[in-house]
Amino acid sequence: MTERVKSRLVYLADVVTLRLDPGKCTGCRMCATVCPRAVWELEDRRAVIRDRDACIECGACARNCADGAISVRSGVGCANAIITSYFSKDKGGCCG
Numbered sequence: 001m002t003e004r005v006k007s008r009l010v011y012l013a014d015v016v017t018l019r020l021d022p023g024k025c026t027g028c029r030m031c032a033t034v035c036p037r038a039v040w041e042l043e044d045r046r047a048v049i050r051d052r053d054a055c056i057e058c059g060a061c062a063r064n065c066a067d068g069a070i071s072v073r074s075g076v077g078c079a080n081a082i083i084t085s086y087f088s089k090d091k092g093g094c095c096g
Helices: 030-034 077-087
Strands: 040-043 046-049
Touching: 030 040
Parallel strands: none
Antiparallel strands: 040 046
16 A cells, blocks of 8 residues: 555544444445545555544545445535635735
8 A cells, every 4th residue: 555644744633533333334445535634545455444433524435435334524614624625815824
């Protein structure tokens, strides 16, 4: 696996809404493929959450999981505020 994140960046410790139902996972690897933060990896042909706190709740993994094994409340928290402020006219700060 190629390391996509050089240093460990944490979104917010212990607050991410990311959930995995291992019983539904078929090992398609889409979660690991689309995740921009290398949160996922495969062990024994099944997805595992390697680094939950690195998740920015973008929702790419859940949207691309055809088996419905992943859930995440995308668009919540600081990540949404950063993205929204980037595309808005108000380039002011967010998240304090």
